[in-house]
Amino acid sequence: MTNLPNPTLDAIFQSLSAGECSGAAALADLVRSLRPSSATDHEQAVMNLRALAWLLEHHPAYRQALRTALLELLTQTRQIPLYTESGILANTGFFSTLSKRVGERLLPMPIREDSLQDRFGRLFRWKQDHIWLAGIPDETWQQLWQAMAWQEEADRAGWVQTRLQMVEAVQILSARVTAIGLEPELVRVYPEIERFESPFLHLNAAVLSYADSYRRALADDTPQAEDDKHVLVLLDQCEEILGKIRKNASRNGISVNLTYQALRLLQSLHRLRALLALLEPGHDPGHNPALFHLIQDFARAENRKYSVSDVFKSNTELLALQVTEHAGRHGEHYIAESRREWAGMARAAMGAGLIVGVMALIKLLLAQAHLPLLWEGLSYGLNYAIGFIIVQLLHFTIATKQPAMTAARIAAALHQQEKSGSKVPLDELAELVVKVMRTQFVAILGNVLLAIPTAALIALGWQAVFGQPVVGTAKAQHLLHDLDPLGSLALLHAAIAGVYLFLSGLIAGYYDNKAIYRRIPERLAAHPLLNKLLGKHRAWKLGHYVEHNLGALAGNFYFGLFLGLTGTIGIILGLPLDIRHITFSAANLAFGLVALDFQLPLGMIALYCGGVALIGFTNLAVSFSMALWVALRSRKLSGRQVLPLLPLLLKRFIRQPLQFFIPPAAPRPATDEAAGDKPAGS
Incomplete structure (x- = not known):
């Protein structure tokens, strides 16, 4: 299709050719006229650029201007600042x-x-x-360049100056x-950087040699004596080490600062590659997509240079992945695989229920x-x-602590299914969800x-010993009213507790x-002091215990404080906050x-x-959905990837509803079948 000239573009070029406006003003007007009415209207943007290319092809004066x-x-x-700073963390x-940025x-x-850099940001x-x-x-883009x-x-001095500044930027x-x-920070995660010859050390020397050769070739107008192949090999090695650093984070831990440095390093390596591609002698930059991708990168960097969310998101991504990975590993302990584990989970939950009864009395x-x-x-x-720490030390289970852990485990399985590209792991993921649900059921x-x-x-023992109930009539009525899902804010307060469960x-x-x-x-x-007081072996055991339990102890401690202080904060702020x-x-x-001596209508008791x-359902739904969302985002997955599971789970529930509450019996050993026993399930 032939693109007819755009009247606005034609007027801009006539004004520029006649010297009626400056080059800077004409470029600003040109970008404004190329800009589509909607940022997502890519078809209009393409048509505008093609119209500009048509004008330039048919009007030599326009393209000269x-x-x-x-x-x-x-x-x-x-x-240089545009090449070395725009789109790269400081x-x-x-x-x-x-x-x-704030x-x-x-x-x-x-x-x-x-x-x-500033002039570019003003244009876009x-x-x-x-x-x-x-x-x-x-x-x-290539059509426009041609x-x-x-x-x-005729004037090549501008291009020579641009290439020299690109070399300096490299x-x-x-x-x-x-x-x-x-x-x-990086050496600690990957100590091999110091043990072997580091490509980071050799890179600077190789680039210096390459830059000297490039400058001499430009000055003498002769072929370049040394190309960039050695530099590109070293860049490959640097990127390989960076990948190993990210992988080692699961074993050595991660921090925001380490993520920041790794991201800054990756951005610098990518920018180096792009500039080297543009500097390659004997090649027209217009035939290299790196030029157009750089323009897009510069535009995005200038458009988002004040964005706080971009910095926060990009630099906490790896930390979020590590946090959810650790939570997922704990989540494996909250998923019962067999009836024996399921029964063990029931016993652990009952033990926690016993302690919670005492905690409620103390409160x-x-x-x-x-x-x-x-x-x-x-x-x-x-x-x-x-109380929660005691539950943890005794290896009991609070049911509502499970969703934040199991959600990360499900997200990890989804990620594995996404990488494999097969539909078989989807069935395995559905089986995992069923196990999570029945484990959650028995824990509650x-x-x-x-x-x-x-x-x-x-309460009965207290009344028998002290001759009066633990709480008076007014307080008892208040306690029961707080459970009313219709006449109180019980579900809102349950949602707040669900958020705290997710945070813990x-x-x-x-x-x-x-x-x-x-x-x-x-x-x-x-x-030294612990070795002296406890002995070397006990100090080692303490360290081993902290390695495997510090997160759980800290999560329980903060969760308890969240629950206890919410009502107080609500009173201070004059807001109806509670849990x-x-x-x-x-x-x-x-x-x-x-x-109240059970003197309530049966309907009221049923309501409470x-x-x-419903409070339990809200606790679980809020904490699980938030934990699953974060776990998916940390792996760059979307909630849409969970949707195929829903019909699969519905079919399973229709066919075998009991499996969502009770694990199936374990199959008998093959040796029994060989001996003539009847197979399990027949």
Whole structure:
């Protein structure tokens, strides 16, 4: 299809050719006219560029004026910062970069007319310019480049100056790559960098030799004596080491600073490759897609240069993956594979229910002490925290702690299915979800079925010993009203508890990663004072215990504080904030019913029991969905990849509903069948 000339473009070129406007103003008007009405309208953007190419092909004066304007822009500005800084993280660290972007967003830096980076940012000032630029295919860019007919340009001084500045930018980037590659953070994760000849050290020397050869070739107008092949080999080796550093993070731990340095190193390596591709002698840059991709990268960097979310997302991605990976490894212990493990989970849940009954009593007694507001909140939090830690030390299970762990395990399985590209792992993933659901069911059942009788027995015993109930009538009615899903904010408060459950899972993964990254187990085992007090073997055992339990202990501690302090914060802020947790709600149901001597209509009791069930469902749904979302995002997966599981799970539920609650019996050994026994399940 022939593209007719755009009247706006024609007017811009007539004004530029007649000298009625400056080159800078004409370029700004040109970009404005090429910009589509919507950033996602890639078809319009392509048509606009083709119309520009048509004009340039049919009007020699227009393309001469455009070439002159572009060369004027290049020769009158400093180009190096655009090549070495735009789209590459600064050497200021993660938190300094965050604060700098916030400051520059509130009070932007003035535009420097002698900076190509600033002038480029002013040309593509619309915050979505990078979107429509990225939607233009390489063929359209090449068509525009050919239409400009650069071979007609007599003045080569501008291009020589541009190439010299690119060479200098390559040297600057190689020096930065060498410095980052030898950072202690990276060496700690991959010590082989120091043991063998580091490509980061050799890279700078190779680039220096290449740059000297390139400059001599430009000055003498002779073929280049040394090409960039050796530099490209070293870049391959540097990228290989960077990949190993990211893989080793699962064994050695990760930090935000390490992720920041690794990302900065990767950006610098990619920019080096792009500049070297453009500097290759004897090749027209217009035939190299690297030129157009660089323009898109520069536009995106300038459009997003004040974005805080971009820095946060890109630099916490690997840390989020590590946190969810650690949570996923814990999640494997919360999934019962057989009836024996399922029964063991039930016993562990019942043990936790027993302790929660006692914790609920202590909480009610603390409320009767009428402590000052802050101290009351702290006492509630410590009661929860110490109780949860005791549950952890005794290897019991709080049912609502499972979703944050098992979600990461499911996301890991989804990621494996995505990489394999096969439909077989989808069936295995459905089986994993079924195991998670029935393990969750028995854990909740164990918690509630023992929390209720424990609390009831405590309340009856208290009344028999002291001659009065644990709580008065008004308090008992208040406890039961808080379980009403229709007449109170029980479900909202249950959702808040679900958020805390999700956060406690992340905190557990974070501290597990921290224990590895900071080498806390080894430091404890080698601590002179601990070796003196406990002995070498016990100090080692302490370090081993911390390695495997620090995250769980920290998660339980913070979770307890979250639960205890929420109500206090709500009172201080004047907001209806509180928490509802299924196990404690079940215990409170028993305390309230005993205090009222069970003198309630059966319908009211059923309503409160239903409220406890809905509180539990909300706890689990909120914590599981948030944990699954984070686990998927950390692996660059989307929620849509979970959708194929839903019909598969529905079919399984219709065919074998009991498997969602009770594991199937284990098949008999093959030796029994060989002996003539009847096969299991027949």
